[in-house]
Amino acid sequence: MTKLNAPIVSPIQFEHLSEALGVGAARPRLSWKVRAERQWRQTSYEIEIKRNSDAPVSYHVESSEQVLVPWPGEPLASRDVAEVRVRVFGSHGARSGWSDPATVEAGLLSPDDWSARPVGPGWAETPGTDRRPGLVRRDFRVGDQILRARLYATAHGVFEAEVNGRRIGDEILAPGWTTYSHRLRYRTYDVTSALREGENTIGAWLGDGWYRGRLGFNGGHHDIYGHDLSFLAQLEIVYADGTRDTIATDETWRASFGPIQLSGLYDGERYDTRDEIPGWSSPGFDDTTWAPVSVAHRAPETLVAPELPPVRCTGELTPTGTTVLPDGTIRLDFGQNIVGRLRLRVDGPAGHVVTVRHAEVLQDGELHTRTLRLAPSVDTLVLDGAGPRVWEPRFTLHGFRYAEIEGWPGGVGEDDVVARVYHTDMERTGWLETSNPLLNRLHNNVLWSMRGNFVDIPTDCPQRDERLGWTGDIQVFAPTASFLYHCAGFLTSWLVDLDNEQLDDGTVPWFVPTIPGGPMWTPPRPAAVWGDAAVLTPWVLYQRFGDRDILARQYRSAKAWVDLVVRLAGPDRLWDSGLQLGDWLDPAAPPDDPAAAQTDKYLVATAYFAWSARHLAATARVLGRSDDERYYADIADQAKEAFVGEYITDDGLMRSDAQTAYALAIVFDLLDDEQRTCAGTRLAELVRKAGNRIATGFAGTPLITDALSSTGHVDVAYDLLLEEECPSWLYMVRQGATTIWERWDSMLPDGSVNPGDMTSFNHYALGAVADWMHRDIGGIAPMAPGYRRVRFAPKPGGGLTYAKASYESPYGPIHSHWRIESGMFHLTVELPTGTTGLVEILGRPAVEIGPGTHTFRSSAPGDGDT
Numbered sequence: 077m078t079k080l081n082a083p084i085v086s087p088i089q090f091e092h093l094s095e096a097l098g099v100g101a102a103r104p105r106l107s108w109k110v111r112a113e114r115q116w117r118q119t120s121y122e123i124e125i126k127r128n129s130d131a132p133v134s135y136h137v138e139s140s141e142q143v144l145v146p147w148p149g150e151p152l153a154s155r156d157v158a159e160v161r162v163r164v165f166g167s168h169g170a171r172s173g174w175s176d177p178a179t180v181e182a183g184l185l186s187p188d189d190w191s192a193r194p195v196g197p198g199w200a201e202t203p204g205t206d207r208r209p210g211l212v213r214r215d216f217r218v219g220d221q222i223l224r225a226r227l228y229a230t231a232h233g234v235f236e237a238e239v240n241g242r243r244i245g246d247e248i249l250a251p252g253w254t255t256y257s258h259r260l261r262y263r264t265y266d267v268t269s270a271l272r273e274g275e276n277t278i279g280a281w282l283g284d285g286w287y288r289g290r291l292g293f294n295g296g297h298h299d300i301y302g303h304d305l306s307f308l309a310q311l312e313i314v315y316a317d318g319t320r321d322t323i324a325t326d327e328t329w330r331a332s333f334g335p336i337q338l339s340g341l342y343d344g345e346r347y348d349t350r351d352e353i354p355g356w357s358s359p360g361f362d363d364t365t366w367a368p369v370s371v372a373h374r375a376p377e378t379l380v381a382p383e384l385p386p387v388r389c390t391g392e393l394t395p396t397g398t399t400v401l402p403d404g405t406i407r408l409d410f411g412q413n414i415v416g417r418l419r420l421r422v423d424g425p426a427g428h429v430v431t432v433r434h435a436e437v438l439q440d441g442e443l444h445t446r447t448l449r450l451a452p453s454v455d456t457l458v459l460d461g462a463g464p465r466v467w468e469p470r471f472t473l474h475g476f477r478y479a480e481i482e483g484w485p486g487g488v489g490e491d492d493v494v495a496r497v498y499h500t501d502m503e504r505t506g507w508l509e510t511s512n513p514l515l516n517r518l519h520n521n522v523l524w525s526m527r528g529n530f531v532d533i534p535t536d537c538p539q540r541d542e543r544l545g546w547t548g549d550i551q552v553f554a555p556t557a558s559f560l561y562h563c564a565g566f567l568t569s570w571l572v573d574l575d576n577e578q579l580d581d582g583t584v585p586w587f588v589p590t591i592p593g594g595p596m597w598t599p600p601r602p603a604a605v606w607g608d609a610a611v612l613t614p615w616v617l618y619q620r621f622g623d624r625d626i627l628a629r630q631y632r633s634a635k636a637w638v639d640l641v642v643r644l645a646g647p648d649r650l651w652d653s654g655l656q657l658g659d660w661l662d663p664a665a666p667p668d669d670p671a672a673a674q675t676d677k678y679l680v681a682t683a684y685f686a687w688s689a690r691h692l693a694a695t696a697r698v699l700g701r702s703d704d705e706r707y708y709a710d711i712a713d714q715a716k717e718a719f720v721g722e723y724i725t726d727d728g729l730m731r732s733d734a735q736t737a738y739a740l741a742i743v744f745d746l747l748d749d750e751q752r753t754c755a756g757t758r759l760a761e762l763v764r765k766a767g768n769r770i771a772t773g774f775a776g777t778p779l780i781t782d783a784l785s786s787t788g789h790v791d792v793a794y795d796l797l798l799e800e801e802c803p804s805w806l807y808m809v810r811q812g813a814t815t816i817w818e819r820w821d822s823m824l825p826d827g828s829v830n831p832g833d834m835t836s837f838n839h840y841a842l843g844a845v846a847d848w849m850h851r852d853i854g855g856i857a858p859m860a861p862g863y864r865r866v867r868f869a870p871k872p873g874g875g876l877t878y879a880k881a882s883y884e885s886p887y888g889p890i891h892s893h894w895r896i897e898s899g900m901f902h903l904t905v906e907l908p909t910g911t912t913g914l915v916e917i918l919g920r921p922a923v924e925i926g927p928g929t930h931t932f933r934s935s936a937p938g939d940g941d942t
């Protein structure tokens with residue numbers, strides 16, 4: 077028997093978490109990656125759990141599974157620490173050694189674990205206004221021989237904790253935005269090294285955040301979740317002798333104003349250095365002049381551990397261009413439209429004011445701020461004359477490429493001004509590079525729009541007085557997002573809030589979390605594309621991350637949505653009444669009426685009805701709900717039939733003879749083969765007729781290249797993708813875009829900004845084409861949940877001479893690299909252990925492959941070989 081080298085197994089990952097301190101799952105699911113010889117297959121695994129100081133226990137399981145496998149042991153109890161390792165057994169008797177141990181620590185899993193109460197400024201405030209945030213603090217004594225200390229903290233608002241003068245953690249805007257009435261995340265910090273025997277102090281900076289800060293358009297609303305600004309924290313110290321101390325927020329804490337005068341997500345932050353309070357969060361500080369706190373209420377059962385990474389600084393940019401304006405104002409170009417804020421190092425006399433304004437674009441040589449609407453995004457620093465200061469706002473974020481600094485004393489030195497990039501700190505997993513620099517820029521723009529809008533929740537845009545979790549946008553972008561970053565935890569968390577906000581009749585809100593949005597958006601009304609996030613986004617997470625539990629968790633919500641549409645559509649299965657946004661931002665729609673698309677909005681609605689019913693049936697199949705599977709499959713068939721009956725004319729053309737109509741019908745599998753061929757041909761004709769320019773909005777854009785390439789029109793798909801005239805993806809790039817725009821013409825060909833009131837330069841929705849680029853240009857597509865089976869079917873074209881795609885899947889790295897050289901097409905693909913694949917090269921029979929690297933050669937596709 078062939079002797080194989082021992083496989084190597086990675087440390088265990090818990091759930092979708094990169095950090096497993098303070099997990100909320102008592103039975104965290106386990107995943108690992110294996111590197112082994114290509115013919116090795118896992119047949120069983122052994123998990124060893126060493127909990128607290130107990131003896132290790134191991135569990136042997138006959139299974140080839142390695143992604144999100146069930147926790148084998150007794151559930152974790154609150155605060156439990158477990159070291160977990162795995163070893164795998166497989167073919168040819170080859171087995172791995174033990175993985176390096178991975179530690180998981182449970183958070184506070186039961187409401188009874190909490191004694192802390194929300195405490196905050198008790199002074200008089202005028203509700204519904206911008207109020208000056210405060211600080212809270214408390215001194216406490218610590219004994220000797222500390223074994224471990226944990227701080228469990230959250231806030232009504234946003235917070236930054238300090239212990240003995242030291243900032244705790246490196247995240248910002250904690251605890252993030254959830255449906256606070258249902259659930260409020262807390263963070264767990266290891267503060268063991270921050271404590272010392274004797275006198276200690278804990279304190280927190282507080283900001284209004286989403287809880288009571290101004291949110292929403294048309295002036296928005298304050299106090300959406302409450303009037304109080306409160307810190308809720310529990311510091312638990314375990315001593316070597318097993319005794320414990322708990323310091324929890326209560327009426328003994330004290331509060332004071334600090335140097336922050338004003339701070340809002342939209343407004344920016346004003347900080348007066350002269351109001352700093354040296355030593356306030358350290359022992360020995362006299363806080364007798366501070367005010368007693370007021371104690372608010374928080375039901376402990378609503379306190380939940382996070383399922384996603386925190387929002388952190390993930391990069392810094394220095395100016396690529398500096399201009400000193402006639403009035404001395406300094407304009408900085410950071411060369412990239414980001415989400416973040418500036419860190420300044422500046423020195424000046426007491427009372428000297430430095431003001432920073434932000435904008436995504438310039439117009440007529442000026443910072444263009446009209447499109448920020450009622451989000452001024454201005455940071456102000458007042459100096460104290462006590463020497464150079466390093467300052468960065470705490471509780472705000474801006475969407476910008478340009479910044480203007482007024483009142484900067486003297487010149488800006490090296491690193492005096494740095495733009496710090498912030499977003500949810502997910503693991504990057506997907507890359508694509510091609511021989512076409514414009515396409516690479518486009519892909520980079522998609523990446524930056526994802527970064528800019530994945531800030532604790534998936535927002536539509538990061539700069540104006542919106543920044544809301546619009547359901548339709550993430551519904552169309554989720555497949556792209558799932559390739560670029562490990563966003564399973566991020567979207568899983570958001571989907572819980574979607575379920576929480578879903579109305580009893582099944583209506584899915586326009587944006588999650590939901591806030592008052594004026595008569596147009598409040599109360600939410602059911603609409604296709606946006607509502608379908610309830611069914612389609614969980615399915616994407618299942619498909620892309622192999623997470624079956626997300627389907628079970630969201631099943632009630634998904635079913636409620638489809639059942640509502642069944643009622644709204646009525647027995648003829650045509651959803652042809654009520655408000656619909658349809659193919660939002662079709663380029664033909666006038667700036668002031670983005671819903672006025674060429675494709676009939678009810679065609680869009682019925683197509684999505686059939687597609688969601690189809691996916692709900694598939695979801696029911698995965699969950700073993702055979703009755704539901706049959707019922708929703710029938711609904712899908714009936715809606716499909718109704719769609720064809722209503723929208724396909726006898727000559728095979730569509731009533732809406734428009735790009736989006738054909739794209740929907742083709743990709744949503746609503747046509748028979750003959751109709752499909754006809755639709756593909758007509759779609760290609762329409763694209764050619766439009767001069768290869770795009771004519772789709774939010775509904776058609778994610779689908780049009782797939783519709784073309786899957787009906788034999790790869791060349792037209794490439795011509796559409798590579799078109800540079802407006803509207804097109806590369807038109808944005810040619811206009812200097814560094815992110816994806818909300819509108820195809822957010823900037824008009826003459827360089828002026830689109831007059832539409834709703835004009836952002838950082839919306840990811842139109843970037844949803846990247847999913848096609850990953851699959852059809854890069855050549856990597858999932859064939860089974862979690863990429864356990866992969867289709868390598870790159871479709872070269874568009875004059876590209878090579879493309880490289882890489883994806884760090886739950887099983888390990890997947891690579892696809894093709895190049896065309898002297899008329900030959902060369903393809904190299906790589907699969908990780910535990911997976912299989914199918915290689916489909918144009919005009920050649922598909923080839924089945926297993927783990928390892930595989931190379932293929934064939935004659936390069938000639939023009940017209942599509």
Ligand code: BGC
Pocket residue numbers: 536537542546548549657660834839
């Ligand atoms: C948002 C979009 C959203 C749309 C729906 C806009 O204001 O920015 O992202 O999808 O409204 O109406």
